[in-house]
Amino acid sequence: MKYNSNDFIIRVANEDDIPEVMEVNLRTLPENYWYGFYKFVLDRWGDIFLIAELNGKIIGYIMNRIEDTRDPVLLGKENELSHNKEKKKSFDNIMSSLKNVFSESHKVGHVISIAVLPEYRKKGIGTALLKEAISRMKDNYNAESVYLEVRVSNNDAISLYKKMGFEEVRIIKEYYRDGEDAYVMVKIL
Numbered sequence: 001m002k003y004n005s006n007d008f009i010i011r012v013a014n015e016d017d018i019p020e021v022m023e024v025n026l027r028t029l030p031e032n033y034w035y036g037f038y039k040f041v042l043d044r045w046g047d048i049f050l051i052a053e054l055n056g057k058i059i060g061y062i063m064n065r066i067e068d069t070r071d072p073v074l075l076g077k078e079n080e081l082s083h084n085k086e087k088k089k090s091f092d093n094i095m096s097s098l099k100n101v102f103s104e105s106h107k108v109g110h111v112i113s114i115a116v117l118p119e120y121r122k123k124g125i126g127t128a129l130l131k132e133a134i135s136r137m138k139d140n141y142n143a144e145s146v147y148l149e150v151r152v153s154n155n156d157a158i159s160l161y162k163k164m165g166f167e168e169v170r171i172i173k174e175y176y177r178d179g180e181d182a183y184v185m186v187k188i189l
């Protein structure tokens with residue numbers, strides 16, 4: 001499945017890659033995970049755990065999981081940021097939430113983490129990782145949408161996601177340990 005572009009390749013991760021992926025993660029993001037978490041995600045969703053590699057060196061990764069949800073926001077059917085507060089509390093809204101409780105769940109992709117080493121950014125590697133992961137989430141799992149959380153201040157990432165067709169649909173207050181809020185962004189597949 002090798003995806004060649006600008007000399008880097010996108011490939012699926014294997015267990016031997018985990019220490020290098022952890023290094024990339026530690027260098028690029030304050031959200032870090034323990035070895036066992038990477039291993040768990042790899043064992044369960046290895047076909048959507050992707051690596052960007054250049055001359056044998058890991059320069060980026062994307063780690064994803066597949067979830068079942070009835071949440072219309074994560075399915076891209078509702079956008080909490082376009083609702084006004086009155087509507088949120090309206091009878092219709094309560095009824096629609098109740099309906100969701102009894103509705104069928106659907107598969108969604110969840111981007112857990114994506115990063116590219118600083119010296120390799122702005123070359124299309126983040127886009128290539130995300131594109132390949134999204135296409136696999138759709139083809140391999142029938143995911144109906146993909147969602148992710150992003151710091152409200154992370155303009156680079158937000159602009160990449162928007163360019164890829166994601167939209168901000170929810171704010172989670174103080175989602176991050178340092179108190180920063182997150183946008184939830186969704187792309188319908």
Ligand SMILES: CC(C)(COP(=O)(O)OP(=O)(O)OC[C@H]1O[C@@H](n2cnc3c(N)ncnc32)[C@H](O)[C@@H]1OP(=O)(O)O)[C@@H](O)C(=O)NCCC(=O)NCCS
Binds near residue numbers: 028116124125127150
């Ligand atoms: C977010 C992140 C993964 C993006 O990776 P990237 O490899 O730089 O992404 P891309 O190169 O595909 O796209 C980023 C920008 O580079 C531009 N770009 C793409 N190819 C380019 C090229 N050949 N030359 C110049 N610019 C290019 C894109 O247009 C895009 O610009 P824009 O967002 O201003 O429109 C990276 O910034 C990163 O690792 N950040 C730290 C970790 C992080 O915040 N992760 C997200 C957590 S939610």
